[in-house]
Amino acid sequence: MYEEEPIFQAIRVGDAARVKALALKPGTNLMLPSKPGWLPIHQAAWYGQTACLKALISGRQPGMLNKRAAHGESALLVAVQRDNLDCALILLENGADPDSMNSDKETPLYKACERCNPAMVATLLNAAVNLHCIQGWTALQEAVVRNSVEICEMLISAGAKINIPNMYGISPMFTAAQTGSMDALCFLIKHGLYCVHFIYNLYYLKSIRHFPVGADINTQAADGNTALYEAAKNRHEEVTSKARVRRCGISPLHLAAERNRDEVLEMLLEAGYDPNMMLSEERSNLYEDRRRTALYFSVANVNVYAIRLLLSHGAATDLDTLPPLMVAARQGAVQSVTLLLEHGADVNVIVPSLTTSFPPLIMFCSRDPPLLKLLLDHGLKATPCFICSYGDKPHPSLSSQSEDRTRTMEFCEMVSSPTVSRWVGPIVDLLLDYVGHVSLCSRLVDHLDSYSEWSRIKDKAVPPRPLMHLCRLRIRCLVPKRRLKRLPLPPPLLRFLQHEIHEDPDPDELEFPEYSDFTHQLYI
Structure with missing residues (x-):
């Protein structure tokens, strides 16, 4: 310590x-x-x-x-x-x-604006006011986000420029409109440094009193330009074409999702904006995880409302290099995982960069048995976890295996890492509930032998498996999950089929319906 x-x-x-x-x-x-x-x-x-x-x-x-x-x-x-x-x-x-920067290139003045502290800003005005952080944001843009007219006025008086775009090509004026910072927006407009078209930003066209409340936010010019595309530009041009906006590589939908602007996101989707528009490759490469979609941004932010909104408007769950489901599982975000599963996210998805002999999603929830169970209930394949190329023979050392980056990682190797090994017992115990006759490799056996309370888990895998368990697996294979609860079976048996209880139901509690009724429900 x-x-x-x-x-x-x-x-x-x-x-x-x-x-x-x-x-x-x-x-x-x-x-x-x-x-x-x-x-x-x-x-x-x-x-x-x-x-x-x-x-x-x-x-x-x-x-x-x-x-x-x-x-x-x-x-x-x-x-x-x-x-x-x-x-x-x-x-x-x-x-x-006063111009010293941290590793994100943020200056004291930038941080003072982020903290919305006018007194602190006033002491730092001798600093360079137009320096920008690693994402291209200036102190003025931070002041705009905080909707502080007082700080904006101090910065502009000290020489701050309002036409400096960030790394996305977004200027302080656009930021004011996007974030609903109406006081800051009006202040910038008064300076007359931007064309009046910016006022017609899609997001807040109905919010500005000086314009008709019923204005058509989808109005188009003769060449097809909309108010949205006009607001999305980052220079002073009079006309902005759809092709130009596509070439910029990022959409307002991405920005709304990234900054958790739920009202803006909802307005864009209701206006018919494509929820599956992807970042350009150039923009995607700016992120270490190569994210592409607005859904990914919302999942990464654990914004459940935005995730639900995007999915309900048709957002696909499989367009990113790293599937959003894996991101949600890594975060342990159960609500996010549930929403993605309900909208068809593939629990057995293969990621080329993750070469494993088992579904790679297991790697992201190996220390969270309840989450792992949720995924298993939705079809995550457990059998590959028990297929080992070494079987009951001695395994090579972990160090020698980790040095070979070309080989496929096996389950027993993954759970042997220091951060996961203490969960081996509960993980294997849970996985055995979703497989039939399997064999434990020598490395898994060694893990289970390392803790006395795990000995029963090793015994659990010894064949033959109980007939009730094998029947459960067969029924779950034949009956879609959504219909499982509707089978005309006694409640204890339904709970057993849904893995809500692990032991066999008490026979005295079971009253079976007519065979014909059961088979009818099974196959409809």
Whole structure:
């Protein structure tokens, strides 16, 4: 366990006298970071300890003031993130760089706008106001998102430009319309730096009082241009064609999904926007996971409302390189997984980059038995997990297997990883409920032998399997899941068929209907 160093502890509790004594003590290195990567000066900025901060600065060592921590943040940026205005003033007065960036290229001014802190922004206006973060967002765009006219006015007075687009080609004006920041939108319009066509943005055309409430948001010009395409452009051209918008590689639907703008997303879908429009390859490559669809963005954000909205409008579940179902399973987002399954997501989907001998989806829920059971109930294939090329023979070492990146990973190898091995028992126990006669390979047996309470699981796999269990598997194979609950069978038996109970039902509780009625229900 990490033990806090004396000077960091003194700063946290605000013991300025001790901090000063430690800072001025011969041999003290104020440039030596703590385990998380922070210097004492970062600690003081985080906790807002102005007296401690002054004590540290009095014993200043070269480079300390602007030293960046693990994520690239300077002490000034830390103070801004924590809304510690007094600390920020002390740092600036002593020469802190107002343009220092973190690893995402966010400046203190950018963070002050993100925090919607006008007082902090005012202290940082001597900084470069048009610097942008790694995604191309400027301080002004952050102020627009927060709908702060006060900050927007300060930034523009200090030289902020309102026509700088971000990496998606989206300007602050478009951002104001997209996010419903009406005060900021009206303020920008008053400056007259954009054509009035922007007012006719699809998202908020009905929200601006100066225009008719009943205006047709789908109105088209002679060349086919709509208000949506006009608003989607990122320059001052008079005309924007559909082909130009397609070439830009991203749609407003993607932006609405990415930023969780549910009202905008709903309006676009109701207006007939294609829920399956995909990012261009160039845009997709900007994301490590190569996402393509609006559905993927909503799943990644765990936005259940948006997921339901997109699926109800026909969003496909299989258009992304990494299926959204796998993303939801990795997050443990049961509601997202359920919605995707209800709309036909394939639980046995194969991903070329994941070469496994079993359904790769199992990798993403191996530490979540309830979620794994949900997927098994929806047809996830369990039998491949028990097909091992080594069988009951000795297996090669895991290190030698992991070095061979061309080979197919087997289930017993996957569950042997340190993060999963403690779940081997419950996982195998659950999988055995969904398979018939299978054999446990020697590696799985070793895992089950490693914990005394798992011995019964090994016995469970020994043939022959109970006849009731084999019958359950056969019935589930013949009857679609949606019809299983409608079979004219006693409730205990229905629960058994649906894996709601694991043991065989009590025969005394079972009263079977006529055979002809059962077979009729089975095959209709």
